[in-house]
Amino acid sequence: MLMQKIVAAEPAKRPLGVETRSAPPAASHTLAGAFELMGAAMRFEQNAEIYGEEEPADYFYKVVHGAVRTYKLLSDGRRQISAFHLPGDLFGLEAGQGHRFTAEAVADSIILVVKRSALIALAARDSDLASELWVQTAGDLQRAQEHMLLLGRKNAQERVASFLLEIAGRISADETVDLPMSRQDMADYLGLTIETVSRTMTQLEGTAVIALPTYRRIILRNRAALRRLDS
Amino acid sequence: MLMQKIVAAEPAKRPLGVETRSAPPAASHTLAGAFELMGAAMRFEQNAEIYGEEEPADYFYKVVHGAVRTYKLLSDGRRQISAFHLPGDLFGLEAGQGHRFTAEAVADSIILVVKRSALIALAARDSDLASELWVQTAGDLQRAQEHMLLLGRKNAQERVASFLLEIAGRISADETVDLPMSRQDMADYLGLTIETVSRTMTQLEGTAVIALPTYRRIILRNRAALRRLDS
DNA sequence: CGATCGCTTGATTCCGATCAACAGGAGTGG
DNA sequence: CCACTCCTGTTGATCGGAATCAAGCGATCG
Numbered sequence: 001m002l003m004q005k006i007v008a009a010e011p012a013k014r015p016l017g018v019e020t021r022s023a024p025p026a027a028s029h030t031l032a033g034a035f036e037l038m039g040a041a042m043r044f045e046q047n048a049e050i051y052g053e054e055e056p057a058d059y060f061y062k063v064v065h066g067a068v069r070t071y072k073l074l075s076d077g078r079r080q081i082s083a084f085h086l087p088g089d090l091f092g093l094e095a096g097q098g099h100r101f102t103a104e105a106v107a108d109s110i111i112l113v114v115k116r117s118a119l120i121a122l123a124a125r126d127s128d129l130a131s132e133l134w135v136q137t138a139g140d141l142q143r144a145q146e147h148m149l150l151l152g153r154k155n156a157q158e159r160v161a162s163f164l165l166e167i168a169g170r171i172s173a174d175e176t177v178d179l180p181m182s183r184q185d186m187a188d189y190l191g192l193t194i195e196t197v198s199r200t201m202t203q204l205e206g207t208a209v210i211a212l213p214t215y216r217r218i219i220l221r222n223r224a225a226l227r228r229l230d231s
Numbered sequence: 232m233l234m235q236k237i238v239a240a241e242p243a244k245r246p247l248g249v250e251t252r253s254a255p256p257a258a259s260h261t262l263a264g265a266f267e268l269m270g271a272a273m274r275f276e277q278n279a280e281i282y283g284e285e286e287p288a289d290y291f292y293k294v295v296h297g298a299v300r301t302y303k304l305l306s307d308g309r310r311q312i313s314a315f316h317l318p319g320d321l322f323g324l325e326a327g328q329g330h331r332f333t334a335e336a337v338a339d340s341i342i343l344v345v346k347r348s349a350l351i352a353l354a355a356r357d358s359d360l361a362s363e364l365w366v367q368t369a370g371d372l373q374r375a376q377e378h379m380l381l382l383g384r385k386n387a388q389e390r391v392a393s394f395l396l397e398i399a400g401r402i403s404a405d406e407t408v409d410l411p412m413s414r415q416d417m418a419d420y421l422g423l424t425i426e427t428v429s430r431t432m433t434q435l436e437g438t439a440v441i442a443l444p445t446y447r448r449i450i451l452r453n454r455a456a457l458r459r460l461d462s
Numbered sequence: 463c464g465a466t467c468g469c470t471t472g473a474t475t476c477c478g479a480t481c482a483a484c485a486g487g488a489g490t491g492g
Numbered sequence: 493c494c495a496c497t498c499c500t501g502t503t504g505a506t507c508g509g510a511a512t513c514a515a516g517c518g519a520t521c522g
Binding site for chain 4: 182183184194195197198199202215
Binding site for chain 1: 301303305306307309310311313324325326327331332351354355356358361362364365366368369370371372373375376377378379380382383384385419421422462
């Protein structure tokens with residue numbers, strides 16, 4: 001299932017000077033190095049599935065360009081996005097045999113893929129790498145706990161404010177944020193409906209906390225106000 | 232801060248034959264072994280703080296007896312419990328320098344405590360141990376993602392049903408569950424109020440899905456119905 | 463026996479969901 | 493280039509589920 005997709009996706013033409021080899025090199029001592037040396041760059045177009053729930057977890061992934069959402073579904077289609085993965089982020093770091101959620105490209109994306117077995121074998125011989133793998137996973141857990149607080153206890157305004165501050169901190173140097181994801185993605189990440197997200201954004205625009213030149217571009221006019229809402 | 236508490240708590244009298252030493256032994260190859268050999272058993276009474284947010288994360292913890300809640304607070308007191316830790320569970324496995332949430336004993340508890348630095352040093356020399364540490368953390372992340380789905384997208388009935396099935400799977404062999412935690416703890420774990428939890432339980436009792444001999448004892452009369460609600 | 467604490471039950475409110483209509487931007491084809 | 497459609501997002505009206513406010517209950521403990 002996954003292999004089909006990998007074969008189907010066309011390999012990226014080394015967009016960032018990425019080497020694509022199959023044999024593991026001498027220990028690289030870092031995850032970044034391991035991805036550089038052992039990773040295959042792959043291109044996924046917007047909304048393409050990278051892996052699905054219940055598929056064997058044979059690879060680890062690193063975003064080079066674009067953005068990825070990982071989510072879970074209920075049987076009736078309700079969706080909860082657990083995280084967005086942006087350039088530099090790793091995802092798919094699962095210990096079990098199979099993936100427990102789905103990963104899709106939010107926008108056209110380039111992803112580095114490494115064989116799980118190869119990386120784990122390398123980590124068994126290189127404690128620095130093993131440590132880094134753990135630190136990464138522990139960081140994901142940290143963010144998940146923060147997000148549980150948002151989903152369980154914050155109101156709509158607080159959720160949107162938290163989101164804007166989080167995303168700005170990750171993708172923007174200044175006050176301008178170009179969102180890679182749709183309102184529906186935002187809603188499914190924040191545990192709200194698209195209408196509530198939209199209304200809340202309009203409201204924040206009305207109080208001059210943000211500006212919305214286009215619906216994908218947000219300017220943070222008043223970070224202090226956002227931080228106050230963030231609780 | 233943490234040391235004060237550790238000093239304040241009286242050491243448990245080796246309730247499960249636990250050895251309490253300070254020097255690391257020869258590599259044990261398993262986390263369980265490391266806790267057995269290097270861990271100090273400590274007793275915490277109900278509602279005692281094990282560590283607080285922002286405290287240095289100098290120890291890892293394993294529940295021997297009792298139950299622990301880890302949670303985060305908003306400035307106005309709203310609380311989100313991210314996990315309950317039951318006998319056999321590890322917690323406090325954080326990669327950063329400080330704890331990002333608070334851990335408290337839900338009931339009188341006995342906890343094994345090991346020096347973070349000692350365990351990490353051991354893991355650096357023992358790849359089996361390092362791997363186990365990662366697998367544990369990845370498992371916690373898995374559970375956190377499942378919980379995000381609950382908090383973001385399930386209704387009150389579904390949340391309570393999920394909780395009952397989860398807790399029964401962890402602490403009960405048969406259909407009888409003795410809850411270690413209060414309704415308030417359940418509510419703060421499920422992102423609900425205490426009143427909604429109570430009403431939902433009463434409702435499940437009314438439809439003969441569960442029975443409530445006492446408010447801490449629950450009998451699952453109809454697991455299939457619960458699973459249906461769990462979506 | 464009275465007080466306290468944790469839980470349940472009832473009445474009402476309110477925030478976000480739902481249902482519905484509309485707007486505007488992007489892409490397509492004539 | 494414009495007309496058309498589609499898609500995504502916004503706005504409005506109403507509804508409903510859980511929160512809030514409030515009272516009562518029952519077990520435990522002094």
